[in-house]
Amino acid sequence: MAIIGLSATAATNIRFAVSCLWExxxxxxxxxxxRVPAVHRAWAARAALSPETLLWNLxxxxxxxxxxxxxxxxxxxxxxxxxxxxxxxxxPAALIREHLDLxxxxxxxxxxxxxADPARGLARLADExxxxxxxxxxxxxxxxxxxxDAEVQRRARRLAEGGSAAxxxxxxxxxxxxxxxxxxxxxxxxxxxxxxxxxxVLIPSVFVWPSVLTVTAGPIPQLAYPARGVATLWERxxxxxxxxxxxxxxxxxxxxxxxxxxxxxxxxxxxxGLTPGGVSQHLTTLRAAGLVxxxxxxxxxxxxxxxVAEALLAASS
Numbered sequence: 163m164a165i166i167g168l169s170a171t172a173a174t175n176i177r178f179a180v181s182c183l184w185e186x187x188x189x190x191x192x193x194x195x196x197r198v199p200a201v202h203r204a205w206a207a208r209a210a211l212s213p214e215t216l217l218w219n220l221x222x223x224x225x226x227x228x229x230x231x232x233x234x235x236x237x238x239x240x241x242x243x244x245x246x247x248x249x250x251x252x253x254p255a256a257l258i259r260e261h262l263d264l265x266x267x268x269x270x271x272x273x274x275x276x277x278a279d280p281a282r283g284l285a286r287l288a289d290e291x292x293x294x295x296x297x298x299x300x301x302x303x304x305x306x307x308x309x310x311d312a313e314v315q316r317r318a319r320r321l322a323e324g325g326s327a328a329x330x331x332x333x334x335x336x337x338x339x340x341x342x343x344x345x346x347x348x349x350x351x352x353x354x355x356x357x358x359x360x361x362x363v364l365i366p367s368v369f370v371w372p373s374v375l376t377v378t379a380g381p382i383p384q385l386a387y388p389a390r391g392v393a394t395l396w397e398r399x400x401x402x403x404x405x406x407x408x409x410x411x412x413x414x415x416x417x418x419x420x421x422x423x424x425x426x427x428x429x430x431x432x433x434x435g436l437t438p439g440g441v442s443q444h445l446t447t448l449r450a451a452g453l454v455x456x457x458x459x460x461x462x463x464x465x466x467x468x469x470v471a472e473a474l475l476a477a478s479s
Contacts, residue, residue, distance in 0.1 A: 168339060168342060168343070168344040168362060172361050172362070173326035173327075173330070173339070173361070173362070174326065174361070175361025175362070176321070176326060176329070176330075176361050176362050176363075176364060177361065177362075177363055177364070178239065178314045178317065178318070178363075178364050178365070178366070179235070179236035179237065179238055179239065179363050179364070179365050180236065180238075180239050180240070180241040180307070180310050180311075180314070180365065180366065181233065181236035181241055181246065181365055181367075181386075182241045182242070182243040182246050182295065182299075183232065183233050183234070183236070183243075183246045183247075183250065183291070184233050184236070184365050184367055184370070184375075184386050185299060185306070185367060185368060185369055186217075186291055186294065186295060186299070187221055187228060187232055187233055187375075188367055188368075188369035188370045188375065188386065189205075189209070189298065189299065189368075189369040190211060190217060190218065190221040190294075191221055191222070191223055191224055191228075191369070192206060192369055193206060193209060193210075193211055193218075194218065194221065194222075194223040194224075195223050195224050199371065199372065201371060201372075201392060201393045201395075201396075202369065202371070202396070204396040205302070205396050209297070209298040210297070210298070211294055211298070214272075215272065215290050215294075216272040216273065216275075216276060216283065216286055216287050216290055217287060217290040217291060217294060219270040219271075219272045219273050220232065220272070220273055220276070220287065224373070227264060227265060229258070229261035229262055229264070229265070230261055230377045231250070231253045231257055231258055231261050232250070233377050233384065233386075234246070234249045234250060234253070235363055235377075235381075235382045235384060236363070236365065236384075239311070239314060241307065243291075243292070243295055247288045247291060247292065250284065250287070250288060250291075251284050251285065251288055253280070253284060255280035255281065258276065258277070258280040258283075258284070259277055259280065262276065262277045302395075302396075305395065305423050306368050306395070306423075308423055308424040308425070308459065308464055309368065309389055309391050309392070309395060309423040309424060310366050310367075310368070310389055311424065311457075311459050311464070312391070312423075312424040312457070312464065312466045313366040313389035313390055313391075314366060315457050315466075316390065316466075317329060317333075317364070317366070320332060326339070327339060327340075330344065333364070333385075333387055334374050334387045334388070336373065336374050337374060337385070337387070344362075346374065346376060346385070361382070362382075362383055362384075362385060363382055363383070363384045363385070364385055364387065365384055365385065365386040365387070366386075366387060366388075366389040367386045367387065367388060367389060368388075368389060368392055368395060370386045370387060370388050371388035371389075371392045371393075372388060373388075374386065374387045374388075391422060391423055395422060395423055405478040406418065406419070406474070406475070406478045409474075409478070413434070413436055413440060413444050414444045414447060414448055416434045416436070417430055417434060417436075417441065417444050417445065417448065417454075417465075418448065418453060418454075418467060418471055418474075418475060419475070420433050420434060421454070421465060421466065421467045421471075424457075424459075424464035424465060424466045425464060425465055426462050426463060426464055426465070427441050427442055427445065427463065427465070430445075430465065445465055448471075452468060452470050453467065453468055453470055453471040453474065454466065454467060454468065454471065455468055
């Protein structure tokens, strides 16, 4: 358990960010775990990373320490792998060695090479991350990104409605904030107090589930937490739709079942076989009933199930 002084002033500087490097780190941790969580087995079955790579050896499995320099503070809500890798390549050699020394004296050979020649090692690491991203994450990134965007929208509403305390205390069972103290029940978490200024970066993640991860080195502490809806991200719903069909009609029931992640009208039409016009009409009804909300992401309008819809689906399964 780590206790961080996060004053009310600092809490006003909380911001959200989405990070490609965080998803890389967290997903490699899953692949390194001999017991892949059930929620990610469908993804892990088609993802692969060689144990000979620097990336594999640098990212510790669950419960271990991964050097903080791997995830520099992300810039904002528009995740950009190239930009993040540029920041990673610019990491000072002294900082890399400092973080690697925290692992201990028995470094795996690829990590020893990084310690000996940080510039060359970072170039290798960046290339491996790019290849891994292209094979394991990029095919699913649009869907993942839509889910993360919906999570930020949801949490932003929570912050607007209840303030910092409501946001932080509802973030995850391992996280609480009271009387200016942020408590994080997570190993390898130690951080200086944040009395003012930098605040805290909250990073919703697909692969961090079911725990939380932290980076406390550097000027801005980061807290990565699992986004809602991850459990249904990789597979289409297998719930029996009949009770829902009887209540809502077949078209609206089908739309709700497909909205395991935020989707556009066009994508919903493709998945359900309904015409775009029919989808739009059903969504209008679902929004009026408080079962769906729609928000803009760039040029797209994405539809998301509400908590009321989640409860309805759970009750009808």
